[in-house]
Amino acid sequence: MKLPLSWLKEFVPGDLDPGVLTERLSMAGLEVEAVERLKPAFSDVVVAKVLRVERHPNAERLSVCEVDGGGAGRLNVVCGAPNVRAGMTSALAVVGARLAAEKNAGDQACGPALEAAVIRGVRSEGMLCSERELGLFDDHRGIVALPDDAPVGQSLADYLELDDCVFDVAVTPNRGDCLSILGLAREVAALLGRKLSPARTKRIRSVKRAAENSIAPIAIEITAPDLCPRYAALPMAKIAISDSPLWLRRRLKACGMRPVNNVVDVTNYLMLEIGQPLHAFDLDRLRQHRVIVRRAGEDRELETLDHVKRPLLKDDLVIADGEGPVAIAGVMGGLTSEVDNSTTRILLESAFFDPPSVTRTSRRLGLVSEASYRFERGVDRQGQIAALYRAAQLLSEVARGCEAGAVIDVEPQPQPIRQVEFSTKLITGLLGAAIPAGEAARRLRALGIKVKRTGKDSLEAVIPSFRADLREGADLAEEVARLTGLADIPTLPCRPSAEVGGEDQRRELLRAIGERLSACGLSEIKSLAFTAPEENRTFGRLQGTGPVKVTNPLSAELSELRQSLICGLVAALRFNLRREAQACHLFELGKVFYREHDELREGLRVAALSYGELAFRGLGERGRRADLFTLKGMIEGCLDTLGLVDKAEFVRLPGELAPYLHPGTATDVRLKTGGLLGRLGELHPELALTLEVDYPVAVCELDVGELITYGSLRKPVAPPPRFPAVRRDLALLLDRDFPAAQVRSVIAQADASLLESVELFDVYEGGSLPAGKKSVAVTCRYRAKDRTLTDQEVNLLHATVTSFAIERLGAVPR
Amino acid sequence: MAELAQSASLEQIENVRVKVLGRGGELTELLRSMREVPAQERPAIGQLANQVKRDIEERIEVLKNELRRRALGESLARAPLDVTLPGVQFPRGHIHPLTQITERLLDIWAAMGFEVIPTPDIEDDFHNFGALNFPSDHPARDMQDTFFLGDGLLLRTHTSNGQIRVMERRQPPLAVVCPGACYRRDELSVRYSPMFSQIEGFAVDEFGKITMAHLKGALTEFLRAFFGPTSQVRFRASFFPFTEPSAEADVRCIFCAGTGCRVCKHSGWIEILGAGMIHPNVLRAVGYDPQRYSGFAFGMGVERLALIKLGVDDMRLFFENDLRFLTQF
């Protein structure tokens, strides 16, 4: 909401410092987002009266005028404007004046100083100016016409309040009452401890009553009282449509509104000033002279003022005449009943529309007007009639000769006065500040709230009709605190008595996963959760699940939620390869989303992508290139951190289950007890082709939920063994496809309690080996807790283990 | 001995040692064959054999030392390295700046006694809006343009759903922070992202035990822990549907120390977070009696704090994953 200082001063007279005002409003919850200084685009221009106009002796289109410039004296001025006439009040630039440069009307840059000149033989000691020459508006059809009562000799800048300051106040959605100069003035007065002056026009003029017969009776009916509890209207006759006076247009412009004509401008002016939106119908275009406030029902469409045909739903509130809708209530008027230059009689509407109804319709149509913006936030429930009187008053000023009929007021549902009882204990309990009842009452009264003491600590507040946001004690506590900018609330140490629950283990695990992966050289990325359907089809496929679709996505490429983090990693790889990257080692920890059995689910995952050389290389050396096994090593490290490395196994996965992986590398990471932890592999060559990569791209994704459920950072700690271990190697000839890890796990099952560990150390095929066979070599480590093992003991043990392995694996010893 | 004398390297010496003194070595075999020697001769021969063994061992030790000294000399005589050459590169990954900032924020709150609880991103209208006192068809909802998922579900627009989720299943006293991703329908730009992260926090106890004064205390402590112990903090009245009274907390601009600059829009203050006393309607929605319980809540945007802390001004940097940016952290 734009708040010009000059306008504010009509309600809060006296000195107002812009800096103080900005500070106080902002601290009280009405944040001043910007302060704009307005300056006139000219200097030395005064209000002047044209006394006499004569034809220029040597030029047909020019006039020679005698002008009274007040203190500037009586001057001879040559003028070319067609509208100049004796008796008119206008703007006179005296010698030395600077005017807005022609090109930048409205700009603050001033042109060269005006000099006295002889124009076609006649001396001109000044210049009567057009609005464009003054940088006010774009009108250059003639010279400025000011009202007759404009004080001759006064500086035009002062008269029009062009030296002004406009505050841009961010009004929160609960404060509909502050969407007006009056509402903000009420706040300012309360904040500064000033008195609020009653609303007034500059120039009060009595409104002429229209003769009974000059306005046909208007019938107003409300058939949707739930959506419109009050509808008031004022018919006016003998309206002459014209431009509004400059001062009025200037104020509209300062508040960011475009002047239209005197009738529309008055409705806008009052909306800005007191917050009540008004609408002017051309009375003679209201068929049957009837107004019905009703639901749209069967009516399907209305063409609004902006020449757009708007579809209507049956519950939209409309204003209809005898034949159909003429306005969408509170949102925008219809084209057929619009006020135009031929209008002579109008009906001014001043109503209270149900805020949610206006919000619904305005949102659906994507049409937010200054009026709907205010109706949505709630206008003064009792402000309708006063607004009509003010409008009549102002119209009689700007549309001379107009006459007003009688106000028609239909209020099927009067609003009961709301009273709120509250205690100072409530205020103290919420604020933590002891504010005495008397002080609380004083602050509330400053805001226009009537307050009665009903007991030692209890108060009763009568909520004014413009503060629909005040409903209970907590709201009043806020008002009390707000007025001093929360300054009386002390700062007390906060030590919650709540006991911390057990969920911090989770955070530790997550942190450990990230730290472990980054220690391996992977950098963490963050991708948006939105992705394209084809990405989900490629990376997301998990049996029995489907994608989560966004109903109102930003674009088709972002229309689903990711089912896998791998799409984000691949996108990041692509992004970085295009930006100088030779290698890319990334991970992400984040949520994925999927649909399962018609339920939307989310799960936390960690995924990694590793491409290109890994660090650990000296000058001129090549690092090891990432592949399945480098990434597997990182995963194993991660599982080790979580105490899961012995509980997990890596199992070959049929390629069709993970179509984004190279079928020869697709791997499931499983818990030995059953349950999938995640997937690992190298990217399918076809996908790699689209990335234009030269080496394998290893990717994996693990379910963090499972890692957290089964993992733990609390590992048992043991002292180092006191006696040495004895190692014995064992080489076995096996079928080529036999998984090496199984050799290890089978041998580990041998009935030998002193067998401490079995480590794979070589796998070899080809050479002298028979086709389809491979040699797998392991080291068996034997150790006793209480003594050094003798060779004989170990030989015996190893012989048992060897025969167990040969038998269970069907292998041939080498 | 002759073999020893010819040994030029430690390895050769070792070979000789094994050959003579090792298991199955010449001298070892000799000693083993002692059994065949008559008993009365054994001590003399044994003594002799041991003497020989000691001699050989001594000789080996001397030779070894000489060789080591020679090697030392050679090593010292070697040409000096170009020490300006780069060291060997080690792998190093980087934790995303947003994660680092989030962890820092959670550490502060955890140290103040707040429990960290995760909450869902996919929400229903009740937990994201209704229970938080956002009436339907109210412009307050415009502040948060929502992504819908159908079936009455949506992506949460703030982490405030955490308040409802936790209070629904737990009873006061509570002191909780809920970190997580939030979603609003904004294109990714310098200032906005359709996905961003927040931390919601709240504390509830018997009425009057937790007041606005404690909120001020908690937030001041937090802001000083994050921005430095001398940070100036101020509170302004504000509006959020789910708090009453509502406030916003500002910190003295860390870029201009309050004299006014572009970052603080020449106000000298930077807006950091929103907070307030939990609205009675929110307490009612989770079945708490507002006359019996009261509490405060606050919410902060992690990206905003990160931008301020890092002194960068482009939201996109956090989500486009340019390694040239990420590897600086």
Ligand SMILES: [Zn+2]
């Ligand atoms: Zn600054």
